Amino acid sequence: LVAGPDKIFGTADDIPVDQRFMVMTRATNQPGPDGILGTADDIQEAINTTTPWVDQNQTYTSHPSHQVFLREYAQNALGKPVQTGKVLDGGFCAPRPTGIPGDNICNIGNWNDVKLQTRTKLGIQLVDQDIFDVPLLLTDPYGHFKPGPNGFPQIVLRGGGVLEGNPAANAGLGVLIPANAFRTGHAFLNDIAHNAVPAPGLTPDVNTTVTNFRTGVQDPGTYDDELLGLHMVTGDGRGNENIALTMVHQIFHAEHNRLAHDIDRQISALLTPQEIAAWHAVHAPSGWAYGERLFQAARFGTEMQYQHLVFEEFARTLQPLINPFLGGLTSINAAISAEFAHTVYRLGHSMLPEIVTRINVNAAGVETPNDIRLFDAFLNPVAYNDGGAAGILTADKAAGSIVRGLSRSIGNELDEFVTESVRNQLLGLPLDLPAINMARGRSEGIPRLNVARRQFFTATRDTAVKPYANWFEFGQNLKHAESLINFVAAYGTDPTITGATTLAAKRSAAAALVLANGAFMFATAATSGLDDVDFWPGGMAERQAVFGGLLGSTFNFVFEKQLENLQDGDRFYYLQRTDGLNFRFQLEGNSFAELIRRNTDFSGGMDIVFNTADFIINAADLTGTAPIDLGSGIQLITQPDGTKLFFDPLHTGKNITFNGGPADDKFKADIGDDTLYGNDGNDRLDGFEGNDTLHGGNGDDVLFGGNGDDVLKGGAGNDALSSGPGFGGDLEIGGEGNDFMLGGNDGVEYFGGPGNDVIVDGSMRAEAIMGGDGDDWIFDAEGHDGGIFGDGGNVFDLLAGLSAVGGDDVLGGGPGQDNHFGEGGDDVMVMSEGSNKFFGDYGFDWITLRGWPFPEFIELGLLALPNVPLNFNDLRNKYRFVDGASGWDLNDHIAGSNKVLCDPPGEIAECLVVG
Structure with a gap:
């Protein structure tokens, strides 16, 4: 805090002695036994008012009153506010390719947008000084406001009582927040450009222009209210810290609204009139109606995606040894530790580069740079949609430009060093x-x-x-x-x-x-x-x-x-919350890169978007069959069958992104960690070696993972997937269509998805095999497997929420101790070597000894219990909810049972015969 503009200590432009200090706010203490904050008995322990859970509070806030202001509302025929199910959009909108009216990608609503909607729809006048502390409204715990007699939100007052909003009050400006109103302790905005902070004693400037505090001078005694109004209002108040962070906020904001539109369309297209009426009905005790249900459904989808991506991509990139989730534990306190909040999670400060790389792309696919200094990216909402020579960018293009640039840049090393803009010029101030x-x-x-x-x-x-x-x-x-x-x-x-x-x-x-x-x-x-x-x-x-x-x-x-x-202490953790649902299959096949592609103009890129590709190869650019020189002796060679081979004679491990086109593409990579997209057409993609991700896309595709821990995603169409050898981390996701899935020699996890799939496990131990919707044939290999599931795989609670309507599946275990779960539908389970458990669950389920070379004893009265370790004193097969058995061509012994199980006990309607 000494060196001046020349960055040299001990020269004439050093900061004056009386300015060599640093001002920082302290975390809030708690009042002590006297109940008064600021006295000697205060508890010197900060209150973390941000929800600790991985629940996308960046969109949904950490307080229900705060969330009320960030939702979108419409007016009904009586002029009352009704929820649309969306979060509040701002400007710079661009229509999505869905063609659904109103389905746009927009900026997050800014402070001007929030004030306008709050005044005209909710009848409450917010003034600039309200940004520091959100007023407390009468709400339920989920962000649904409790309307007053006239249908508007109610402000909670100290001493009792409420004040209802009224759009006609104060000459149409709405009711002001009274001095005796309770506040939530949460700010609308935490990070604000310095000259736009409406600090006590300051008044709005008289001009109508925006002043950049880096280059301009703010009139004394004033703040730039025009610039303040442009700050985007996010759930955590930090969306304007820098434009790259704004981009991340916008993507999840846009995903919520995309889901709200899509769910609304699905309800209208797929449900019966009675089901549609139930969605639209008003629940009198809670006041919930269609808009609230739509909002919560879209929130559920967005939160679950966010949670999956945080743990699978971000957290395990930093630390791959984070333990797998084995079920929630309510005894764990998941509160954020002070060491994490105040020290460790500030690790990203060292990774910031001096330049925020942005790459615009026009309609012809031509890319142009639009970089901005990190110094200028802080607290600068005006810069977000600034496309430079391209002019003002719509929200999808602004976010896509940042993603495109950052995904091709390499951040600084995680170490004790930081770049100049945060070492001497943090937030445009001489701060370190x-x-x-x-x-x-x-x-x-x-x-x-x-x-x-x-x-x-x-x-x-x-x-x-x-x-x-x-x-x-x-x-x-x-x-x-x-x-x-x-x-x-x-x-x-x-x-x-x-x-x-x-x-x-x-x-x-x-x-x-x-x-x-x-x-x-x-x-x-x-x-x-x-x-x-x-x-x-x-x-x-x-x-x-x-x-x-x-x-x-x-x-x-x-x-x-x-x-x-945060993972194990969360009873709403995504794996357990979506247990047995097709949605879980979709989550496992999802990535942050795909979420970005759905909500920006970004395309291609590495599947783990935090990784950087050394080569981006587009099928549209590949014409002819002559070898293409990529430099350093690396070539793209066309083989006789038309396959484009990435040939690196030294096998240096370059990472490749390949983007297929509308035709049938064939591509083979090298030993790097590659991402290959088939997109449209019947494609053949080979990852060769490395930890690769292959997307078949539309069409009937053939995917080869090769050596390494690979992720194979068939997509729509009848696909063939083969993961090959690895380190036990292969993942195969068939997607829609009738897929053929083949495992390698090591551990694989399979998700068949909708369609009649054939899954043949080739490994010694499958993590889990889940057929998904449809009539699937599953054949297990040797080893003790994590579970063979005919449908969605209710892993954590075998019958809770399990649909009785499932596929009619064939489950064949291999040698070893296997657990077979027929789940819904009429399933056939094939006897195999080892001590097995057979859970027929719903439907009329069979055990068959077809092809069994020995006389066998089947005793359906031997009850199989889930999650109970094998008793080595009793190695017989066990059964539950299995309804029939058939022998083969030897002298088999088959015994039924007259036991009846009820779940829960005593509920006759939930009883099933064991054998």
Whole structure:
């Protein structure tokens, strides 16, 4: 906080001494026993008012009153507000290709949009100063406002009573928020351009233009109300921090509204008149009507996508060793830890580049750069739709331009270093973000790095977080060994350091100590200054463990523990919440890249959008059969059968994105982690080696994963999928159509999807095999398998919500201990070697001994219990809800049963005969 514009310390333009300080707000404390905040007995512990769950609060807020203001409303025939099921759109709209009237991709509603709708539809006048604290409305827990006698929202007042909105009040401006109104403690906007903050004592400026605080001068005593009005209002108040973050918010905002339109269309097209009437009926006790139900349905779909993407793509990219979900545990406290909030989750600050890359694309597919400095991307909502030479961009193009640019850029390394725009010019001010991170940690009582490691080690005995004994040991665990000198200079207690009066002298003394490697470097952490190293810079500087993710040991300990708590402590976690539904199949086949493509003009790109492709190859650009030189000896060769082969003679592991066209494409990749899109046509895609993702798209496609952990998505059409060998992480998703799915030699998870599928497992142990809707044939290989499910796979609660109407499936287990679940429909389960469990579930289900080479005993009275380990003293097959059995050509013994099971016990209507 010293160097001036020339970035050199000790020159004439250094910041004046009286300005060398940093202002930061402290987290809110809680009142102590006297119930009054600000007195001596306050509890020095921050209140985190943001919902901890991975629930897309960036769109849906953390408070129901806040959510009321961000929903979209229409007026009924009586002039009363009714919900449309959507969240509030802003401008810069572009129609989707669905052709549904009103189905547009728009910016998020800005402060002007929120004020306008609140005034005209809800009858409440919001003024600029209301951005700091949302007024409390009378609502249910889900964001549905409780209307007053006239049908408008009601503001909750201190001392009792409510004030109902009225669009006609105050000459048509609506009722003002009274001084005695309760507030929620949540802001509409947290990140605002400095000259647009309506701070106490400031008045709106008299002009009608927008002033850029970086280049212009705001009139004294005023704020730029025009610029404030352009700030987009998101659920967490942070949508304007920088334009890249705005883009992420907009994508989920647009996905909610896309789902609202699609669900509305499906209701009208697929349901019976009685079912449609039920959707539109008003539930008198709650006041819920069609718009509320539509909103919650779209929210459900958006939240589940977000949760799946956070854990499968983002979290496990940072730390692949996050444990798999095995069922929710209500005993886990998933609240966000202070170490995570104030220190570890600030890891992304080091990844920010100096330039936010944007690439526009026109109707002809021609790309042009539209980059912006990170310095200018902060707190600048005007820049979001600024296409540069392309003019103003619609919302889909603005978001697509940012995604296109970022997906082709490489972020900075996760380490202790940050780029200039956040080290000296954070948010356009002379602020240093690492210094703020350290100050925040100290302000909120975060332990220093080694103190935290000592606490973690004492609690867990995890050697990865054993406290460092001395400076030498700390240095052995740094990502950049050269940084040890800086840490010793900053925190070391040797007199040669503490006695130095300049930064250069302190660093020179530290260098001498480190290079000498003498007694000081082996002195105890408590006396040498090592225990004083702040958590953020020290943790960011730690080296990564081999196969241990992208974080150092201390940061990883906190990150992994927090994410596992958020996963396992959530009774609405997506895997359990969508158990047995076709929606779960769709979620497993979804990716953030696909979500982006649905809501922007972005196309292609890596399936894991956080990865960067070395080569983007478009089928439309490939004409003729002559080899195409891609540089560095790499060629694209056309084989005799028309296959385009990516030929890298050195097999350097380049990552490829291939975008197929409308014709039948054939493409074979190399050893990188590739993403191949067939798109339209009957395509043949071969990932070869590496962890590849193959999208068949429309048409009857053939997909080969090859060696590695691959994701194969057949899409619409009758597809053939073969995952090949891997490390046990292959995933095959058939999609719509009658698909043939073949596993490799290692663990595979199969999702057949709608259609009559044939699944042949070739591995020693399948993670799970789920046929999905349709009449499927499933043949398991050797090994103890996670489960063979005829339909949607009710993994966590076998009968809860299970549809009795399912496919008529054939399930054939291989040698080993297999669990067969017929689920809905009339299923046939084929006997196999090993100690098996057969769950017929709904329908008339059979066991058959067809092809069985030995005389067999089938005793349907031996009850199979789910999730109960095998009893090695009783290796007989077990059965539940199996209705019949047939032998083969030997002397078989088949015994039925007259037992009756009821679920729940005592409910005669829910009873099924065991055998």
